[in-house]
Amino acid sequence: xxxxxxxxxxxxxxxxxxxxxxxxxxxxxxxxxxxxPSIGLYHAGNREAGDDTSYSIGVGYQFNxxxxxxxxxLHSNASQRGEDNDLDFYRVDGVYALPEFDTVxxxxxxxxxVGLNExxxxxxxxxxxxxxxxxxxxxxxxxxxxxxxxxxxxxxxDHYLDNVASIGVQYSFGQPxxxxxx
Numbered sequence: 698x699x700x701x702x703x704x705x706x707x708x709x710x711x712x713x714x715x716x717x718x719x720x721x722x723x724x725x726x727x728x729x730x731x732x733x734p735s736i737g738l739y740h741a742g743n744r745e746a747g748d749d750t751s752y753s754i755g756v757g758y759q760f761n762x763x764x765x766x767x768x769x770x771l772h773s774n775a776s777q778r779g780e781d782n783d784l785d786f787y788r789v790d791g792v793y794a795l796p797e798f799d800t801v802x803x804x805x806x807x808x809x810x811v812g813l814n815e816x817x818x819x820x821x822x823x824x825x826x827x828x829x830x831x832x833x834x835x836x837x838x839x840x841x842x843x844x845x846x847x848x849x850x851x852x853x854x855d856h857y858l859d860n861v862a863s864i865g866v867q868y869s870f871g872q873p874x875x876x877x878x879x
Contacts, residue, residue, distance in 0.1 A: 727839055728761040729871020735846070737863025739773040739784065749773050751784075751861055759869065763794040769812075771861065786850070788812025788828060802836040814852055814859075824854040834867060842867045 732755070739751040750773065757767030771786040790810030797804040808830050815823040830848035837843065844867045850859040 727869050727871035728759050729869060731755070731757040731759055731765065731767070731867055731869050733757070733767070733769075733844060733865050733867040735844070735863040735865025737846075737861050739771070739861045740859060741782075741784070742857050742859045751863065753863060753865070755865075757792070759871065765792040765794070766790070767792055767808075767810075783817040785815045785817075786812055786826070787815075788826075790828070794834075804834045804836070804842075805831065806834065807831050808846070808848070812850075814850065822855065824852050826850050826852050840869050842869075 733753075735753045735755070737751045737753070738748065740748045751771050752773075753769055753771035755767045755769040757765050759765040767790045769786075769788050769790065771784075771788075773784040773786075774782075788810050789812065790808045792806050792808045795805045795807065809828065811825065811827050813823060814826045815821075828848045828850045830846060832844060832846035834842040834844045844865045845863070846865070847862045848860060850861065851857075852859070
């Protein structure tokens with residue numbers, strides 16, 4: 698066995714072990730109401746709706762666990778070949794927070810949900826859709842986080858696959874910690 702392979706294996710093991718020790722479950726996010734305004738890019742996949750900037754607002758509830766629920770309204774004025782296609786997407790998602798990286802205050806998460814995708818344009822439609830995605834939150838403080846999110850959106854009736862990438866700010870309105878919790 699070569700010395701180079703042994704050194705790389707040892708170095709990789711130390712690197713992985715040190716990374717895992719910095720990952721620990723932090724205290725759950727503050728339970729309570731959350732509000733998340735976001736801006737992003739909606740890519741309409743292979744449909745004739747076009748790609749454009751999207752705006753969304755999410756209102757959710759963070760449980761006293763890694764789980765949260767969120768209702769989201771997203772709007773995009775996707776234009777293609779000079780034609781406007783207003784896209785409105787209403788969805789309800791479940792969000793599961795993964796272990797926080799304590800050293801940098803990053804919390805990755807997974808999300809999935811169902812919704813209604815409405816497109817007004819030359820071929821209006823309103824179809825049931827499912828979405829799945831992931832993201833990361835960066836805690837500025839206990840009440841405010843920056844949030845980056847990526848979703849795949851599957852139109853369950855017309856079988857289109859869209860995606861949206863967004864960034865936003867999440868505000869948490871929960872119970873403050875008591876003096877004994879500090």
